[in-house]
Amino acid sequence: xxxxxxxxxxxxxxxxxxxxxxxxxxxxxxxxxxxxxxxxxxxxxxxxxxxxxxxxxxxxxxxxxxxxxxxxxxxxxxxxxxxxxxxxxxxxxxxxxxxxxxxxxxxxxxxxxxxxxxxxxxxxxxxxxxxxxxxxxxxxxxxxxxxxxxxxxxxxxxxxxxxxxxxxxxxxxxxxxxxxxxxxxxxxxxxxxxxxxxxxxxxxxxxxxxxxxxxxxxxxxxxxxxxxxxxxxxxxxxxxxxxxxxxxxxxxxxxxxxxxxxxxxxxxxxxxxxxxxxxxxxxxxxxxxxxxxxxxxxxxxxxxxxxxxxxxxxxxxxxxxxxxxxxxxxxxxxxxxxxxxxxx
Numbered sequence: 001x002x003x004x005x006x007x008x009x010x011x012x013x014x015x016x017x018x019x020x021x022x023x024x025x026x027x028x029x030x031x032x033x034x035x036x037x038x039x040x041x042x043x044x045x046x047x048x049x050x051x052x053x054x055x056x057x058x059x060x061x062x063x064x065x066x067x068x069x070x071x072x073x074x075x076x077x078x079x080x081x082x083x084x085x086x087x088x089x090x091x092x093x094x095x096x097x098x099x100x101x102x103x104x105x106x107x108x109x110x111x112x113x114x115x116x117x118x119x120x121x122x123x124x125x126x127x128x129x130x131x132x133x134x135x136x137x138x139x140x141x142x143x144x145x146x147x148x149x150x151x152x153x154x155x156x157x158x159x160x161x162x163x164x165x166x167x168x169x170x171x172x173x174x175x176x177x178x179x180x181x182x183x184x185x186x187x188x189x190x191x192x193x194x195x196x197x198x199x200x201x202x203x204x205x206x207x208x209x210x211x212x213x214x215x216x217x218x219x220x221x222x223x224x225x226x227x228x229x230x231x232x233x234x235x236x237x238x239x240x241x242x243x244x245x246x247x248x249x250x251x252x253x254x255x256x257x258x259x260x261x262x263x264x265x266x267x268x269x270x271x272x273x274x275x276x277x278x279x280x281x282x283x284x285x286x287x288x289x290x291x292x293x294x295x296x297x298x299x300x301x302x303x304x305x306x307x308x309x310x311x312x313x314x315x316x317x318x319x320x321x322x323x324x325x326x327x328x329x330x331x332x333x334x335x336x337x338x339x340x341x342x343x344x
Contacts, residue, residue, distance in 0.1 A: 001029050001098070003062055003081045006043075009098055013091055015067060016084040018076060025081050027061040032092075032099055035060070045092040046071065055080070064088045064095065105144050113145075122159065140177065152188075158214065172207075172226060176214035182242070184221040187212065191225035191232075191248025191266065204228050206248060213237075219244060219260070227266075235272065253290070271306060293318075 003026050007014055018025055033042040035051060038060035045064035046052060055063065055074045062081040065071050066088050075082045085091040105126035109115055113131040122141035127133070129147040137151050140159035145151070151169045158177035163169065167181045170188035181187060193204035208227035212234050218224065219242035225232060227248035234246070235254035245263045246252065252264075253272035261279045264270070268282050271290035278296045282288070289306030299313035311321035327334075 003027050003029060006062075006095065006098065007083065010083070010091070010094060013085065013094055014083050015086060016072075018072075018080075018082045021076070025079065027081055029062055032096060033060065035063075043095060045088045047088045064091050105146060110147075128165070146183075155188075164220075170210075170226060172209045173212075174209060175212045176216065176236070178215050179212055180217040182218060182220040182222075185218045186223045187218065188226045188232075189223060191227050193228050193248065208232070208249070213254075216240075222246075225250075225266075241278075247284075259296070295321075 004019055006029060007017055007019060028041065029043050030041040033039060033044050035044040035046060035054045035058055038044040038058050040059055040061055042060050043062040043064070044058065044060045046054060046066065048066060052071050055071055055078065060080065063075055065075060065082045065084050067084055067086055072082060072084060083091065105128050107124050107126050109127040110129045110131070112129045113127045115127065115133045116135040118135040119133050120138040122139060122143065124142045125139055126144045128145060128149070131145050131147060131149045133145070133151045134153045136153040137155045139145070139157045140161065142160040143157055144162045146163060146165040148166045149163045152171040154171045155169050155173045157175045158179065160177055161175055161179040163181045164183045166183050167185045173188035188210035190206040193206055194201040195204055206226045206228050208230045210224055210226045210232045213236040215237040216234050217239045219240050221242055222240050222244040224234065224246040225248040230249060232246060232248055232250050234252045235256065237254055238252055238256040240258045241260040243261045244258050247264050247266040247268065249267045250264050252270040253274065255272060256270055256274045258276045259278040262276045264282045265284040267285040269287040271288060271292065273291040274288055275293045277294060280294045280296065280298045280300065282300045286300055286303055288300065288304045289308065291307045292304045293309045294300060294315065295311040295318065297313065298311050298315045300310065300315045304310055304315070309318040310316065311318045312324065
């Protein structure tokens with residue numbers, strides 16, 4: 001793809017470019033690369049001053065740059081074509097779509113798939129090899145079911161949703177449009193419901209529903225449990241990384257992001273726009289307010305206020321945790337001082 005063709009394809013997303021100044025600089029771009037490993041023919045991006053040093057060393061033929069005149073001038077000096085944007089990383093994500101398209105199954109039902117009577121398939125649906133779709137399932141237009149997916153009865157799947165290989169969708173699940181369920185994920189399996197008795201554990205059947213609103217993505221080997229009654233619900237456009245566990249009856253708001261190995265116990269309520277970093281654990285029935293953030297490995301045992309940033313185990317204000325961490329680093333020195341004080 002010619003550099004000028006790329007600019008045309010990106011349209012109004014481009015705020016400025018080297019083509020505005022030098023019409024002769026129009027390299028052919030054959031792919032993409034990280035800035036520190038780019039080669040001739042590739043395009044990469046720089047986000048902020050931290051990575052500006054790479055403009056002087058990269059072999060990339062084109063760069064996406066921030067709105068920084070000094071960085072742009074440096075690219076001009078090296079003869080590197082560039083595009084400028086207020087959010088370089090977002091623009092780079094748009095560029096990736098122009099060079100790479102994910103694998104698509106052909107429309108139709110593979111001969112080895114098992115589609116039971118009573119299944120409703122929309123237009124343009126693709127069903128892969130050895131997928132099993134049980135009676136009563138409804139699948140919307142343009143949805144894709146990759147090989148070895150198992151869909152239990154009484155499941156509804158919205159338009160253009162993608163179920164990747166080897167994921168399992170249990171009964172009483174409602175999945176919206178434009179969702180992505182990655183390989184190995186299990187949606188709607190039984191919640192961990194057992195009642196203690198004098199003779200042992202009595203199993204409480206999980207008769208509720210699991211609901212994924214439009215635009216939700218679920219990472220590989222993640223699990224979202226079905227509750228005994230009511231719903232487990234994940235709000236519109238929320239994204240779950242790999243190995244995330246959402247317990248029965250949890251309510252997660254819109255536009256949240258949960259990184260790998262986050263675990264939510266039963267009945268947790270998460271507001272809108274919440275960010276939970278890797279390995280965050282949340283105890284039963286805790287409420288996390290809108291736009292709150294928890295840093296990695298945080299253990300949350302009590303409610304978190306909207307907009308609050310928490311860290312540590314148990315969770316405290318991030319500012320307090322930073323002060324505490326600084327003190328912990330000085331504990332050996334403080335202990336020696338204490339011992340010397342006792343001797344004197």
